[in-house]
Amino acid sequence: MPKVGIIYNSVKPIASRIAVELQEKLSAVGWEVCLTNGIGGMLGYSKPESPVCHTPIRGLIPPGFDAEMQFAVVLGGDGTVLAASRQVAPCGIPILTVNTGHMGFLTEAYINQIPHAIDQVIAGDYEIEERAMLTVQVFRENTVLWEALCLNEMVLHREPLTSMCHFEIAVGHHAPVDIAADGVIICTPTGSTAYSLSAGGPVLTPGVPALQLIPICPHSLASRALVFPDSEAVNVYPVNTPRLVMTVDGNGGCYILPKDRVYLERSHYVTRFIRLQSPEFFRILREKLGWGLPHIAKPTSVELP
Structure with a gap:
């Protein structure tokens, strides 16, 4: 049957x-x-x-x-x-x-x-x-606090009435970069027509083997959207004292503290x-x-x- x-x-x-x-x-x-x-x-x-x-x-x-x-x-x-x-x-x-x-x-x-x-x-x-989809995981030391599959995007942002966020972001084997913004978006080509588009990111056609990093309202003229191969994993380290909020596909997520690490990679x-x-x-x-x-x-x- x-x-x-x-x-x-x-x-x-x-x-x-x-x-x-x-x-x-x-x-x-x-x-x-x-x-x-x-x-x-x-x-x-x-x-x-x-x-x-x-x-x-x-x-x-x-x-x-x-x-x-x-x-x-x-x-x-x-x-x-x-x-x-x-x-x-x-x-x-x-x-x-x-x-x-x-x-x-x-x-x-x-x-x-x-x-x-x-x-x-x-x-x-x-x-x-x-x-393509992303695997999103939140680590505190070696413990996985939370994980999910992601088709559109991961968003890490401040809570209401808090100050600007500061991030250290390492893409693949490259040196970490510092970003000061209201938040960051990491998205797939499918997600490039969602929140990323509203935040000023480019549209990627679905077959492009790439991911995007988009700062939300960055406090720098030099912080712009970055497109990079989806073979590169990403680690995001928040350096704010207040906690941040992470959401995946506009749905669920968790609080992120300065000692936490958000890890993303293309899912199999x-x-x-x-x-x-x-x-x-x-x-x-x-x-x-x-x-x-x-x-x-x-x-x-x-x-x-």
Whole structure:
């Protein structure tokens, strides 16, 4: 019996309704369906009084989800897609993402396209696009306090009403650099169109084997976004006396103290997106973010006599 997964955002009534309907339809034609909530992919927060909140990366895999699952349908917005990627990436399960949210930058299909999309996937008429992920870990001496898979970005920033942050950041074998800013972002090419873009970073196409380091509101004209190979691991050392806050994919994270170290490297896990047509990144940039749209009339060509 073939197996399929459904991950949905239970906060949205339409996603919950479609999840149940889809489960019934697939079960009726002989599929084993594993239904789970996207909340299971949400990351927890550690607290100063109990800093160790260590859920192993593979601990987020939902019951019944494994490498034998042919694909999973994700019903929600970009936040649900980010959560689902952490749930299924360790098993290598491809995901068909359906937008029930707003922007839907990471989604492939809309609600009215579900029947055709499911038929197309079952028929094997699709491509797989792999997106790089990061492994993010927080160390205190040799103890892992917290870890997670990251598809978009890691952000390390100050709490409200605190002063500027100071960081020492070592990329690969290179000498550490000092950055004074409100915070720093380290992102994948997928994350280059998210918080990084708003902070002034460049857009990277998904196939570029690179990461970005972006200071947030740096206190220096020389501190600008840096693009470097994703083969380089990164260590971030906060040197502030107050604690800082780290978030991953805009979701969960932990407090970071001066004696802590944030370690990032490209994960050997990837997010496998099902594409119903050949991926066209520039089209998505144009449709979702307005990139490359003409804002003035093009000059007409004039034939010379």
